[in-house]
Structure formats: C-alpha cells, structure tokens
Amino acid sequence: MRTILITGSSGQIGSELVAALRARYGEEHVIATDIKPGGESLSAGPFELLDVNNRQAFHDIAQKYNVDTIIHLAALLSATAEANPLFAWELNMGGLLNALEVARELKCQFFTPSSIGVFGPDSPKEGTPQVTVQRPVTMYGINKLAGELLCDYYFRKFGVDTRGLRFPGLISHLTPPGGGTTDYAVAMYFEAVRCGEYCSYINKGTFMDMMYMPDAIAAIIQLMEADSAKLVNRNAYNVSAMSFDPELLAAEIRKLLPGFKLTYQIDPVREQIAQSWPNSLDTSAAEREWGFKPRFTLETMTQDMLVQIAARTIEPPGGHPMNGIMKVS
Structure with a gap:
C-alpha cells in the first residue's frame, strides 16, 4: 500500500x-x-x-x-x-x-x-x-x-x-452505535459511564463474537x-477476540462500576438477527495464513473503554461514576 x-x-x-x-x-x-x-x-x-x-x-x-x-x-x-x-x-x-x-x-x-x-x-x-x-x-x-x-x-x-x-x-469508544445488532455492547459502555444503567435490546444468554x-x-x-x-x-x-452475552459484559463493567444496573427490553428484530449468528468463530485460518492474534480480552477492553469514555464525558451532578478509577490502564 x-x-x-x-x-x-x-x-x-x-x-x-x-x-x-x-x-x-x-x-x-x-x-x-x-x-x-x-x-x-x-x-x-x-x-x-x-x-x-x-x-x-x-x-x-x-x-x-x-x-x-x-x-x-x-x-x-x-x-x-x-x-x-x-x-x-x-x-x-x-x-x-x-x-x-x-x-x-x-x-x-x-x-x-x-x-x-x-x-x-x-x-x-x-x-x-x-x-x-x-x-x-x-x-x-x-x-x-x-x-x-x-x-x-x-x-x-x-x-x-x-x-x-x-x-x-466491533466495539469503539470513539464512535457511537451505528445501527448494528452488536452495537448494544457499545451502548452499554457509554450508558454505564453516563448514568450507571442500561436497558438492553439483546436478551441474556444471547452470545455473539466481539x-x-x-x-x-x-x-x-x-x-x-x-x-x-x-x-x-x-x-x-x-476473526474474533471474544464471545459474550449482556450478562457477562455487565459483570465485567461492575468490576469497575459496582452499582451498574442492567435491564432488558428486547427488540424482536435485532434479537432474531443475533440468534441467527454464531456464538463463537474458529479463527485458525487467519492465524495460520497471516498471523492474526488479537491483543484485547473482555477484561482489558472493558477497562480501556470505561476510562476512555469517562475522560470525554461531562461530569454529572453528584460526581462522575468513574471517579477514583480513572487511572486504570
């Protein structure tokens, strides 16, 4: 190139x-x-x-x-x-x-x-x-x-x-959700920092690669x-790095934000799409043919996402939910 x-x-x-x-x-x-x-x-x-x-x-x-x-x-x-x-x-x-x-x-x-x-x-x-x-x-x-x-x-x-x-x-702290079925995960991170709770349109137990x-x-x-x-x-x-459902993601968020609340209001269209997709992918061909190997796990991604979002979020009345853990890396 x-x-x-x-x-x-x-x-x-x-x-x-x-x-x-x-x-x-x-x-x-x-x-x-x-x-x-x-x-x-x-x-x-x-x-x-x-x-x-x-x-x-x-x-x-x-x-x-x-x-x-x-x-x-x-x-x-x-x-x-x-x-x-x-x-x-x-x-x-x-x-x-x-x-x-x-x-x-x-x-x-x-x-x-x-x-x-x-x-x-x-x-x-x-x-x-x-x-x-x-x-x-x-x-x-x-x-x-x-x-x-x-x-x-x-x-x-x-x-x-x-x-x-x-x-x-794909999960990013720089761009908001853009109409994808897996975007619930991005939205959950943003809402966890902004208000400490999130209502998921994907059901518990629905695993997808991320x-x-x-x-x-x-x-x-x-x-x-x-x-x-x-x-x-x-x-x-x-290619993939991890597979999780909303409950696993919420549990990881609670390691840094113990008061985080997760509720559900299922979107039938996106839930049906998610149910038709794999729970986990075999990435061995990419690993073998050109050396694919992701660096981030669910734990390290969550740490970075929350810190990065908090750094750009205006502190609400009563203090920022991420105060005290901003140095997580």
Missing part, C-alpha cells in the same frame, strides 16, 4: 482506520471519502465527497490521486439494512461493484469487510468453521455473502488482489500487508 482511498471514512471503522493509516503511511497518502462532509478527524489529510453509487466519480477521484489501494467500507449495517432492504441492496451491492470495477480498471489492491452476518441458523453455532454452511436470513447477511463471492470472482476472473475479514461486533476496534484496525493493516501468495481464504477470514 502506498496511496490508499477509503470509502465510508466517517463510519465506525473508517474514522479510526484513516488515522491509523495516515500515521503509518503519511497524511497525503490516505484519501478519505464519504457521502457527507468529513469531520475534524478526517481534516488532517485529503478528503473528497463521494457517493459510491456514482461509478464515474469514484473512478475520477481514485485516478486523481493515483491510488493503488482501495478500502471499501461504505455500507448499511445489519439492523439499518433490515429496516430498508431495497436501499441496502442498492448501496451495499451497487457500491461494492463500483469499487471493484475501479480497482480492476486502475489495478488496485482491494479490501472490503465481511461479517458474521454471512452465517445463518444452519451454520454451526460454536467454533463456526472458516468454510461451512452459509444461509443468512437478513438482507445485510445476504449482501455480505454475495460480496465475498463477488470479490472471489474479481480475484479469479480479473486478478484483482481482493482481501477481506469477517468481522464480529472485537475491540484497535484489534480490528491492526487486523486490516496486517492482512493488507501480508504476502498474497500465502492467502487461501483471502476474502472471508473469520
């Missing part, structure tokens, strides 16, 4: 990936794009407005900066896609096809994330294998599965160096820098 164009740069992954890549390759070598104006975090380097469904504009921007790598993140997430499935197909699949075409035309390396959403009720729930039955029951999952196959096709048919990761739920954002960013960079010849499952690596 020398000059990188990133779509969906204002999103949960994009905002942190742009910063990480600019620190690694230089500000002028990472072109951030989004359909809406970039925020302060994107202003340190080049930024362009881009609707990924406009293929010509996509091509023109990539050519303008002479990019050799495209990281395509623009997409609707699971719950948002389920609420508007037609638009989800148009954006998630139309945008991906345009991105792949630009990569083919300009001979770019290519990355787009997949998701645990590609699995369905017929997939093994525990230790879900790298290669197994995939019958997703959501529009988001169908989009992601079709995207894996489309990237495989562009690699075999046109020689595009396509790569991808099947991300679990990963802390620093590990996700590191995995993208590591995969993109890996030797292409060693990549067998190049467009769909299972």
Whole structure:
C-alpha cells in the first residue's frame, strides 16, 4: 500500500482506520471519502465527497490521486439494512461493484469487510468453521455473502488482489452505535459511564463474537500487508477476540462500576438477527495464513473503554461514576 482511498471514512471503522493509516503511511497518502462532509478527524489529510453509487466519480477521484489501494467500507449495517432492504441492496451491492470495477480498471489492491452476518441458523453455532454452511436470513447477511463471492470472482476472473475479514461486533469508544445488532455492547459502555444503567435490546444468554476496534484496525493493516501468495481464504477470514452475552459484559463493567444496573427490553428484530449468528468463530485460518492474534480480552477492553469514555464525558451532578478509577490502564 502506498496511496490508499477509503470509502465510508466517517463510519465506525473508517474514522479510526484513516488515522491509523495516515500515521503509518503519511497524511497525503490516505484519501478519505464519504457521502457527507468529513469531520475534524478526517481534516488532517485529503478528503473528497463521494457517493459510491456514482461509478464515474469514484473512478475520477481514485485516478486523481493515483491510488493503488482501495478500502471499501461504505455500507448499511445489519439492523439499518433490515429496516430498508431495497436501499441496502442498492448501496451495499451497487457500491461494492463500483469499487471493484475501479480497482480492476486502475489495478488496485482491494479490501472490503465481511461479517458474521454471512452465517445463518444452519451454520454451526460454536467454533463456526472458516468454510461451512452459509444461509443468512437478513438482507445485510445476504449482501455480505454475495460480496465475498463477488470479490472471489474479481480475484479469479480479473486478478484483482481482493482481501477481506469477517468481522464480529466491533466495539469503539470513539464512535457511537451505528445501527448494528452488536452495537448494544457499545451502548452499554457509554450508558454505564453516563448514568450507571442500561436497558438492553439483546436478551441474556444471547452470545455473539466481539472485537475491540484497535484489534480490528491492526487486523486490516496486517492482512493488507501480508504476502498474497500465502492467502487461501483471502476474502472471508473469520476473526474474533471474544464471545459474550449482556450478562457477562455487565459483570465485567461492575468490576469497575459496582452499582451498574442492567435491564432488558428486547427488540424482536435485532434479537432474531443475533440468534441467527454464531456464538463463537474458529479463527485458525487467519492465524495460520497471516498471523492474526488479537491483543484485547473482555477484561482489558472493558477497562480501556470505561476510562476512555469517562475522560470525554461531562461530569454529572453528584460526581462522575468513574471517579477514583480513572487511572486504570
């Protein structure tokens, strides 16, 4: 990677990936794009407005900066896609096809994330294998599965160096929840600091794979820098760091915030989506082929999340719930 164009740069992954890549390759070598104006975090380097469904504009921007790598993140997430499935197909699949075409035309390396959403009720729930039955029951999952196959096709048919990761739920202290089923975990951390309680839309006993954002960013960079010849499952690596349900997460939060209260008001749509996904993934292919190894556990992620959120949260009347433990690292 020398000059990188990133779509969906204002999103949960994009905002942190742009910063990480600019620190690694230089500000002028990472072109951030989004359909809406970039925020302060994107202003340190080049930024362009881009609707990924406009293929010509996509091509023109990539050519303008002479990019050799495209990281395509623009997409609707699971719950948002389920609420508007037609638009989800148009954006998630139309945008991906345009991105792949630009990569083919300009001979770019290519990355787009997949998701645990590609699995369905017929997939093994525990230790879900790298290669197994995939019958997703959501529009988001169908989009992601079709995207894996489309990237495989562009690699075999046109020689595009396509790569991808099947991300679990991603947890970040920098960006708020954005319409994903696993976003309850992010919301729980924020509400624990802000008011000491949270009402979960995912039920107790519903386990899903998760990963802390620093590990996700590191995995993208590591995969993109890996030797292409060693990549067998190049467009769909299972990656994960931990699996938990709301009760386990709440118990970990209570180690630092003993008064934290967890209640439930189940969202049937998101609960049904969560029930169709794996409880835990087999990540051995990623470990074997390019050395994937996450750093954060549930315990260390929780410590960092609470401290980071507290550092940016205005202290409420009566004192901050994190007072006295701000030095946790």
